[in-house]
Amino acid sequence: MxxxxxxxxxxLSMVSGFRSYQTQQAIYNRNVLLDGExxxxxxxxxxGESEHQSGLAFDVGAIDDNFGETPQGKWLHENCHKYGFILRYLKxxxxxxxxxxxxxxxxxxxxDVATKIYQQGITLEEYLEVN
Ligand SMILES: [Zn+2]
Structure with missing residues (x-):
């Protein structure tokens, strides 16, 4: 991809991939300190609850709310299913x-699953509910 x-x-360089429990704990604790729980x-x-701990989730491009409006953000949304990925947290x-x-x-x-989820415009939760 x-x-x-x-x-x-x-x-679409990788910003964050696999994280250990300890790393996720440090990230979460820092965010709670900054923004409150x-x-x-x-x-x-x-x-214990981050998809990053599964090794199946990746952050790519830029951690930026406007990334989805950029050409590469749009390309990622429209094409990542061809490589078996879904945009996990949709607007x-x-x-x-x-x-x-x-x-x-x-x-x-x-x-297969990524393509169905993308074409239906649904989330993984919705996909799992009906399948
Ligand atoms: Zn992430």
Whole structure:
């Protein structure tokens, strides 16, 4: 996926991949200190609950709310399913996923599932509910 993006002039370099429990704990604790627990819980997973600990989730491009409006952010959204990834936390689906919109956070689910989820415009939660 990164090769195809690069050939189009897009930079989708990995910002964050696998995290250990200890790393996630440090990140979460820092976010709670900065923003308080209630706000931190909308964007930061508690240790043990982060998809990054599964090794299946990656943050690519830029950790920036406007990333989804950039050419590479749009390309990522429209093409990552071809490589088995979904955009995990969609805009307007915050109530379902429990997380705010994260245009940079992708999760590997395999090409078949990723394609269905993308084409239906649904979240992993919604997919798992009906399948
Ligand atoms: Zn992430």
């Amino acid at each position: 990164q090769n195809e993006a690069r050939s189009l002039g897009y930079n 209630e706000l931190a819980n909308t964007y930061s997973a508690k240790p 307007g689906k915050e109530d379902i996923t429990g997380y705010k919109y994260e245009p940079w956070h992708i999760r590997y689910v395999g090409v």
